[in-house]
Amino acid sequence: MTQKDQSMEIQKEMIAKHFTELGKAATEKHKKVVYTFVPGNLTELILSFDLLPVLPEINALQNGMRKRSGGYITDAEKSGHSEDVCTYVKCDVGMMKGGNVGPTGEPLPKPDLLLLSYTGCFVFMKWFEILQQEYNCPVVMLHIPYQSDGAPTANMQAYIVNQLREKVIPALETCSGKKFNPARLSELLALSARAEEDFVWVLESAKHKPSPIDAYFGGVYYIGPIFTFFRGTEEAVEYYRVLRKEVEERLAQQLGPVTPDGTMPKEKFRLVVEGPPNWTSFREFWKMFYDEGAVVVASSYTKVGGIYDQGFRHDPEKPLETLADYCLGCYTNLNLPSRVELLEKYIKEYDADGFVINSVKSCNSFSAGQLLILRELEKRTGRAGGFIESDLVDPRYFSASNLKNRLESYFQMLEQKREKAAL
């Protein structure tokens, strides 16, 4: 087994174990279950009460990868959900109406609590209102104000901490039947910070040439543990330790990223990508890049569950404040100027040849304003931007030939620019 396989295997096992636990919770009710979202997730807090987190977005994307989302979306639309709205929601609703069998084939437990971390996306609020109506279970809202002027304020932080103290923690206490244990939370937060260090090191390895990782298509695997159920666990610390070691070795050997077809032979283009990927044809989509020798060296999608590469670490000394700061800083909670600045920084610091925006139909949170981001980035960096459109989990909006054509033309343009510059 190669080093690469080892980190993959560790993650696979972690996920399988989690879904087995969830299956057990569905049938044997041995643990209580909290549904919540990836951006602004309070995993350490949930785990400190020995509750099991479920992330409906992850179910939706997994269903997308397993080609089940199309049917679920159609079922939800047949039951009255608009064709115009986010397909994650409809995929989830379709899955629930079809018996709530999770992406791994195991039954998913019903929520004992809906923890609505309302961070960076308006749809979250509606999504959990819909689930609340369906499950008729308790729901607790954590409202995270938007960083509209480019920085968090003391009023925002105080508001969040207040909600955590007065609403979220009491709801978790009721759900679990346990008292809040701040010392336990701090322990978990300390573990988060350790994992975050190695995670950031891995992301930043892409500054090297050739980059040993793909920070978008490969990146979605690397964010797995830290963005989902495992932040604050020993397993996550171990996963990132192993992953870092693997990447260090690749770096020492001057190897490029691993793709489904093996190691990329030659890094031809270095790109920054803005926007989520398509899940229904993930591999096909990725192939359109690596076949052309394009490596993604930085991406915004790998920041939706927290921006760690700009210095933030969970601070065990200030457990509630640090959770507030974490939530405030998730990528889609940044205003447009901050998003442009971050992407500009990536393009420059990672020495990218250009950038691609994958605009997904589902997600207004990401997509509204991306055409302005395109113009601004071109203007500020002088590097070419490509603009493509698809969807997260609705296969009707993934047109392979169209995307391929667009990307090919884009790569040709980069090539021509390079040739011109060499003259």
Place this chain on the structure above:
Amino acid sequence: MSTVQTMSHPIIERCEQLYEDLSLNYVRDQTNATGRKAFGFMPVYFPREIVYASGLLPVGLMGAGDLLEIIKGDAYFQSYICHIPRSTVEMGLSGHLDCLSGMAFPAICDVIRNLSGMWKIMFPQKESIYFDVPQNFDPQIGGHYLVEELKQLAVRMSKISGKPVTHEALHAAIALYNTHREWVMKCYAQRSKKPWEVPTSELYLLMRAGLILDVQEHIEMMKAYLESVADLDRKPMDNARVVLTGSFCEQPPIGLIRSLERAGCYIVDDDWVLIHRWIKQAIPTQGDPFQNLADAYLKHSMDAPFKYQPERKGHQLKQCFIENRAAGVLFCAPSFCDPALLDRPMIQKFMEAEGIPYTSFKYAENTGQYQVIKEQAGTFSDSLKLWGEA
């Protein structure tokens, strides 16, 4: 099928001129004549009292409807995003909004939210404010947060106007808007009582005028309008009474509103231009005015799809249906509108459980073809009448 009476009315003619005047000449005249600056805001709720108390003229914008050809705006938004941000950007880029010292973008969805940042990039010389209201309605939590936000807003407004927002000035503004609200309620009540006397298309234009005009002028206008319609001999028709919902942001074009009336619908309540009625009762004019505004928001604002409401979904609509003696509900939402369209299945489920008939359709503010919607509304109103008679 019955038709609506559309007699020309001088007040409504003026309102229509204001509605069609995308260059905001009324605002320009005001600023030129008095030096008073103006501040724009998008739907739905923005505390105009604070703007007013700072000496600025609050100006509500609801897109350009079907009145403006979109040339530049489309280059900023993908095809699957609603229409109002395009026309707003188009107005901004083509100089229509030059008379405004800034814009506020209330927290109703991610499109408006992101537009606030786009505005910062596109119009860096102007103030751009995203106005985030709490989704936690506990006075000690959300209330505390909101009071602080309102105070910061007052500081930002004062910076533009050069005049501090004193408690006294804010109390006076609150009192004025209380009077305004009272007259708005009277207009709506009169329409509900005699929808043939106050046709919806007229009430709509009257309310749109209230987004532009100085509040005192608009109060006088509403008074005059109500007085005048009482003297008109408008006759009732055999129309079905319906409540319309889902159009709180991007507005249907006035032609579509008229078509719904012509299709035989008496729209006896709606959620257009919601800001005038957003706070449901008078706000106290004693004590801390910031606290009073915050309390009003937390305790006495309407339900809407952009407000967190895990329980009692649809109850406000049912209440409105009962109070207005409606026979059915029109779900009338802009295409691609997340808040309206995500809320709709939940409310419809409740309507079905309550046995309230409804029909649903979508539009865009620049919809040019009304025929399909008109036929749908006509069939619906006919069925309501039949059902009502059975």
